[in-house]
């Protein structure tokens with residue numbers, strides 16, 4: 001019988017305080033550089049996707065267009081990459097944000113296993129050996145703290161729980177930059193160690209190794225493998241299968257909110273998916289709504305026959321704004337576009353058939369033939385989503401509509417009656433419902 005309790009003399013640490021600060025306290029025989037590196041590699045390929053799709057999501061809000069769109073003021077240099085968010089392809093935001101949210105949820109089990117695998121390092125003794133060591137540990141603080149912060153704020157947001165002291169976007173955006181700064185240092189330091197560790201054992205071979213054949217890794221300078229390993233109770237392939245199954249389960253229970261179709265009902269972890277009716281009673285092709293008229297405090301009397309759309313420009317010189325009734329809008333040239341609604345929270349609708357007046361026709365009517373932007377205001381009084389600014393490019397797209405009808409029926413009150421904005425590839429939050437006014441800027 002092989003003994004698992006022999007301590008190599010070099011790795012002894014009788015001088016540290018007792019308990020977890022002694023290396024011999026950590027006995028899991030599967031903990032070691034190889035397992036940490038496999039989990040690390042998974043995160044190394046996924047986290048840049050999270051970062052990139054996150055930055056794209058911020059760009060999709062067109063924050064440079066208006067302070068009203070920008071919930072992250074003072075971004076300064078961190079907004080260097082911003083560009084005017086395109087209207088095509090129409091499914092782009094649905095894809096990037098679906099990936100951001102689904103991948104983020106899927107990574108949670110991997111992240112937890114990765115943190116477990118490096119737990120002894122938290123108690124490393126002596127805590128600081130050199131300047132380089134101090135720098136490395138500081139970067140870990142940013143990486144671990146940043147990851148915890150980004151995952152926690154992201155998950156709270158998609159669960160529509162907002163215990164934040166300030167805007168979610170501000171926190172999540174700055175948190176992402178702090179996290180990525182730490183990650184870059186961490187990867188620079190650890191990449192060679194990871195490659196060496198991955199080469200130390202064959203992946204396929206490890207996947208063929210059962211519990212009886214599981215052997216500890218030799219104690220390493222990185223403080224991961226145990227100096228006094230206990231007998232294994234699970235193989236490395238068992239741990240990876242467990243983590244993988246956890247990830248797969250989370251993915252399967254959430255991806256339906258973005259995929260739509262028959263998968264929609266499988267998204268049990270996605271709170272937005274549970275109401276699948278938009279109140280268009282009796283019509284085919286009804287679909288879910290995010291915010292109801294009642295919840296938004298829409299007063300039915302304001303949406304009745306007295307409703308008028310105010311269309312104007314921001315330069316007061318010249319003509320007064322035009323007031324248009326719904327009947328008038330319906331007599332204007334009607335256009336149809338098949339577009340989804342895709343929310344920052346990852347859920348999206350399938351394409352719906354929207355019918356209404358082109359935003360660019362309304363711009364022309366206001367006297368702004370080449371508008372730079374438009375401020376859309378809702379009837380809704382309170383709440384953060386009652387206004388948005390759209391870009392000139394968005395206004396001019398022939399599929400950008402002030403929708404009056406959807407799937408062949410008048411909009412229901414919950415879908416935004418009397419009129420709502422629908423713009424291709426626009427984050428859902430900028431598709432304002434219960435529109436009261438459009439103010440074009442040239």
Ligand SMILES: Nc1nc2c(c(=O)[nH]1)N[C@H]1C(S)=C(S)[C@@H](COP(=O)(O)O)O[C@H]1N2
Nearest residue numbers: 289290291343378385386428429431432433
């Ligand atoms: N007036 C108003 N418009 C709004 C909202 C709102 O709360 N009030 N929610 C926005 C958000 S966050 C999204 S994702 C879409 C969702 O459209 P739906 O509520 O019809 O599903 O509407 C947007 N338009």
Ligand SMILES: [Mo]
Nearest residue numbers: 343344428429
């Ligand atoms: Mo949204």
